[in-house]
Amino acid sequence: MDSVLPSPAPSVISPPSVYELKQRVTPPSRSKFHIKLSSVSPNKDAEKKSKKNQVSRWVQFQLWFNTYRKFYCIILIINLVGLVLAATGVWAYPHQYSGALLLGNLQTAILMRNELFLRFLYLLVNSCFAKWTPLWFRLSCTSALQHIGGIHSGCATSGCIWLTYRVVILFIEGSNDAVLATGITTDVAVAISIASAFPWVRNNHHNVFERHHRFIGWLGIISTWTFVLLGDSYDLETRSMDPKGTYILRQQDFWYIFIMTILVIIPWVTVRQVKVDVEIPSPKVVILRFERGMQQGLLARISRGCIWEYHAFGIISEGTHAKYHYLICGVQGDFTRRLVDDPPKYLWTRQLKFAGVSNTSALYKRGIRVCTGTGLGAALSTCLQSPHWYLIWIGSDQEKTFGPTISGLIHRHLGPERVTLWDSKQRGGRPDIMKLLKEIYDSWQAEVIFITSNYQGNKEMMEGCKQAGMPAFGTLWDF
Numbered sequence: 001m002d003s004v005l006p007s008p009a010p011s012v013i014s015p016p017s018v019y020e021l022k023q024r025v026t027p028p029s030r031s032k033f034h035i036k037l038s039s040v041s042p043n044k045d046a047e048k049k050s051k052k053n054q055v056s057r058w059v060q061f062q063l064w065f066n067t068y069r070k071f072y073c074i075i076l077i078i079n080l081v082g083l084v085l086a087a088t089g090v091w092a093y094p095h096q097y098s099g100a101l102l103l104g105n106l107q108t109a110i111l112m113r114n115e116l117f118l119r120f121l122y123l124l125v126n127s128c129f130a131k132w133t134p135l136w137f138r139l140s141c142t143s144a145l146q147h148i149g150g151i152h153s154g155c156a157t158s159g160c161i162w163l164t165y166r167v168v169i170l171f172i173e174g175s176n177d178a179v180l181a182t183g184i185t186t187d188v189a190v191a192i193s194i195a196s197a198f199p200w201v202r203n204n205h206h207n208v209f210e211r212h213h214r215f216i217g218w219l220g221i222i223s224t225w226t227f228v229l230l231g232d233s234y235d236l237e238t239r240s241m242d243p244k245g246t247y248i249l250r251q252q253d254f255w256y257i258f259i260m261t262i263l264v265i266i267p268w269v270t271v272r273q274v275k276v277d278v279e280i281p282s283p284k285v286v287i288l289r290f291e292r293g294m295q296q297g298l299l300a301r302i303s304r305g306c307i308w309e310y311h312a313f314g315i316i317s318e319g320t321h322a323k324y325h326y327l328i329c330g331v332q333g334d335f336t337r338r339l340v341d342d343p344p345k346y347l348w349t350r351q352l353k354f355a356g357v358s359n360t361s362a363l364y365k366r367g368i369r370v371c372t373g374t375g376l377g378a379a380l381s382t383c384l385q386s387p388h389w390y391l392i393w394i395g396s397d398q399e400k401t402f403g404p405t406i407s408g409l410i411h412r413h414l415g416p417e418r419v420t421l422w423d424s425k426q427r428g429g430r431p432d433i434m435k436l437l438k439e440i441y442d443s444w445q446a447e448v449i450f451i452t453s454n455y456q457g458n459k460e461m462m463e464g465c466k467q468a469g470m471p472a473f474g475t476l477w478d479f
Helices: 045-054 057-064 067-087 093-111 115-129 135-146 149-172 177-195 199-204 206-233 245-249 252-269 334-341 357-363 373-385 398-413 433-444 455-468
Strands: 011-013 271-275 277-282 285-291 298-303 311-316 324-330 346-350 367-372 389-395 419-423 448-452
Touching: 057 455, 067 093, 067 135, 067 149, 093 149, 093 206, 093 252, 115 135, 115 252, 115 357, 135 357, 149 177, 177 206, 199 206, 206 245, 206 252, 252 271, 271 285, 277 398, 285 334, 285 398, 298 324, 311 373, 324 334, 324 373, 324 398, 357 367, 357 373, 357 448, 367 373, 367 433, 373 389, 373 398, 373 448, 389 398, 389 433, 398 419, 419 433, 433 455, 448 455
Parallel strands: 011 277, 367 389, 367 448, 389 419
Antiparallel strands: 271 346, 277 285, 285 324, 298 311, 298 346, 311 324
16 A cells, blocks of 8 residues: 545545345255254353363363463573573583573564564465365464464563673673663663563553553664673773774674664554545444455554554455455444544554464365454455355344445355354344354364454353364464
8 A cells, every 4th residue: 555645534434324234044055065053042151151161171271381382481491491501601602692692582582573574484384385284284384373472472581581691791790881781771671571561461451562562672672782882892801992893793693683673674664654444334343444455364553653552453355456455443442432533534554464363274275264243354354265264253233233344245255155144132142152163164174263252252162162173273362
């Protein structure tokens, strides 16, 4: 999307006064994938409690100790072992090159969150391993890509630990006060940036996370540059500053911080202010329409300011050939409420979109995309762009709440043989979701299930799928 000139007034899409959604009638089907849902009924509280009690602790532990935590633990343990060996004098390398260890970890942490690198990684996996490789391998690829944040967190924590070690070594060896001060400043900045990314902070205080993780992180980059340049310029033997450009350029830590800076800058080079059309079908939902089609499985980050408080939403698009793509924004926080009260003419976004777990749907021959409410935003593109994916959407009064644009996309592209729209208001409650999933999983001959739901819904479905032996990937709440 190119940047555009301002227009005099916000462009708000008004839904037609009369819009009749086609009723989903299940005609007789000759397809072997025809789904019969007559036996699925609304779930009751007693049934929910009963199913919850049936989940074993082993299943709960497996879901808790996921690939994210495995990555985190492996990286942290390796670094801690190295730290112990260094502190006891068994491993001499860190004493002289601790800067390379700490910056190598921090550089890897930043790389694991770089949009360009991740898009390349997803493209590589989808291009090389789609459909022909064993299912267990493809599931492992999806799991690794979805939980790659564990490497990010593990390396960031390890980098902070090695940074503390380096500051202690410099203090013991009597380094220059300026070098020690910048080292301590960098350590504190990195520690605050890490603390602000704790799951509780991310999930409950998004703006706090955004401001501290980003801006304190940038402060950490600046102080790290100062720390590296001063540290490489200070001669411990002569106790004097002796800055030599050629010597500094030969040091590992210089090139680590240089690459780190490039990785941080790359996504921001693609930030643009773009035109947006706003549709408000109900007080609960805002639909944003942007120009240009997108491939499935991508997320957009949008903001009213070029660097301030970006919010991520799943992209809905009919394909790269399409004229538009859409975001579904549930009206919950300050940012989304303001979209209703003051519809924008333009929003800031990164042209380099972030790849989500749905992007790996190309790996599978057939799959199920189940979502609740506004989770449709992350799910719908996969089903629109591939005839091998089945959509289950559970919500309340869906047509009225989400409006004609979203309903039209579903009914133009998804035949009744591969979509289940469960309106909990019309049907008297939510479905017995595991019974529904099992029936469709078997009939559709699915290889995998992707889930986008709220915390409780995601937990119940992930536990149920794990218990039933159905491979599933759900929303992450602990990254």
